Amino acid sequence: MSEWRQDPLSGRWVVVAPERGLRPDALLRPRPTMAPGPCALCPGREPLLPRALGTQEHDGLWQGRAFPNPVPALRIEPSGARRVDGPLVALEGLGAHELLVPTRRHGVPLTRLSRAEWGGLFAMYRSRAVDLARDSRLAQLELFGVEGDGEPGHAHLQLRALPHGVLTAPHSTARGSEVCPTCDLVAHELQQRVRVVQSGPHAVVLVPFAPLAPVELWVVPRSHAAAAHDASDVVVDAVSRALAETLPLLDRLAGMPVVVWRLESVFRPGDPGAHWRVVVRTATAHAAVESLSGLEPVLPLSPESVADALRAALGSMT
Numbered sequence: 001m002s003e004w005r006q007d008p009l010s011g012r013w014v015v016v017a018p019e020r021g022l023r024p025d026a027l028l029r030p031r032p033t034m035a036p037g038p039c040a041l042c043p044g045r046e047p048l049l050p051r052a053l054g055t056q057e058h059d060g061l062w063q064g065r066a067f068p069n070p071v072p073a074l075r076i077e078p079s080g081a082r083r084v085d086g087p088l089v090a091l092e093g094l095g096a097h098e099l100l101v102p103t104r105r106h107g108v109p110l111t112r113l114s115r116a117e118w119g120g121l122f123a124m125y126r127s128r129a130v131d132l133a134r135d136s137r138l139a140q141l142e143l144f145g146v147e148g149d150g151e152p153g154h155a156h157l158q159l160r161a162l163p164h165g166v167l168t169a170p171h172s173t174a175r176g177s178e179v180c181p182t183c184d185l186v187a188h189e190l191q192q193r194v195r196v197v198q199s200g201p202h203a204v205v206l207v208p209f210a211p212l213a214p215v216e217l218w219v220v221p222r223s224h225a226a227a228a229h230d231a232s233d234v235v236v237d238a239v240s241r242a243l244a245e246t247l248p249l250l251d252r253l254a255g256m257p258v259v260v261w262r263l264e265s266v267f268r269p270g271d272p273g274a275h276w277r278v279v280v281r282t283a284t285a286h287a288a289v290e291s292l293s294g295l296e297p298v299l300p301l302s303p304e305s306v307a308d309a310l311r312a313a314l315g316s317m318t
């Protein structure tokens with residue numbers, strides 16, 4: 001029987017309707033072939049790109065690089081002036097738009113990055129967040145990656161800094177509350193063990209109660225912290241390890257036509273209810289149409305069956 005479910009952190013509703021008959025392996029599709037290298041992000045092509053804002057190095061070779069997006073959607077030069085025309089409000093395109101390349105290996109998808117590459121990515125994020133925080137006009141950071149049909153064959157993520165005035169909705173509904181809803185939720189999930197895929201002392205991987213996509217994973221640090229760039233090395237390593245171990249499961253389960261990776265983290269202090277996490281969604285063409293429609297998503301798989309399948313896949317790999 002179908003069921004309305006509300007995500008406890010965002011308040012958003014979805015419909016879980018497993019009677020529509022899908023099984024996790026029904027999503028299986030071959031991965032789109034990666035474009036052959038070398039590409040503009042490959043070693044040796046550095047002169048073609050803007051000067052790096054930061055690098056991760058090992059044995060004298062860069063392992064990860066951050067640089068300004070060559071075709072930025074936002075720039076730091078505008079003043080961010082507001083333009084009002086009756087009920088219409090616009091702001092100049094103030095912000096920052098950067099690319100973070102987590103690997104020098106061409107053709108390795110985001111779901112196959114190593115623990116060290118994820119760790120390097122978080123280290124680059126930390127240094128970019130500290131740098132961008134010096135600009136008091138910037139209020140929010142977004143780190144995300146989309147991979148799938150039509151994307152180039154070199155893994156990368158986009159970092160956007162948004163100015164005050166265009167903040168997107170916070171992921172926490174508990175502003176002003178003394179209890180963090182994410183800590184509360186993680187404790188509940190760990191007690192039930194129904195949607196938990198993997199857990200360790202510092203990080204937990206779970207399928208959310210009311211996901212936005214047929215296959216969705218959250219990687220949540222267990223210790224409360226609002227901002228990813230403030231996380232300790234131990235926590236970052238645990239999250240990196242969880243990503244390196246569980247994201248390959250998505251290949252086995254869903255074949256991943258499109259993967260959306262997103263870091264949800266606060267940039268400025270002041271939201272006691274915020275708790276950083278990584279959200280990974282596999283999109284299907286059908287789900288994309290539903291999201292364009294603005295309607296509440298209908299999930300053809302129960303999150304519990306997805307968690308079962310992921311735990312089984314994890315067990316078969318270890």
Ligand SMILES: [Zn+2]
Binds near residue numbers: 038154
């Ligand atoms: Zn490349």
Ligand SMILES: [Zn+2]
Binds near residue numbers: 184
């Ligand atoms: Zn918390």
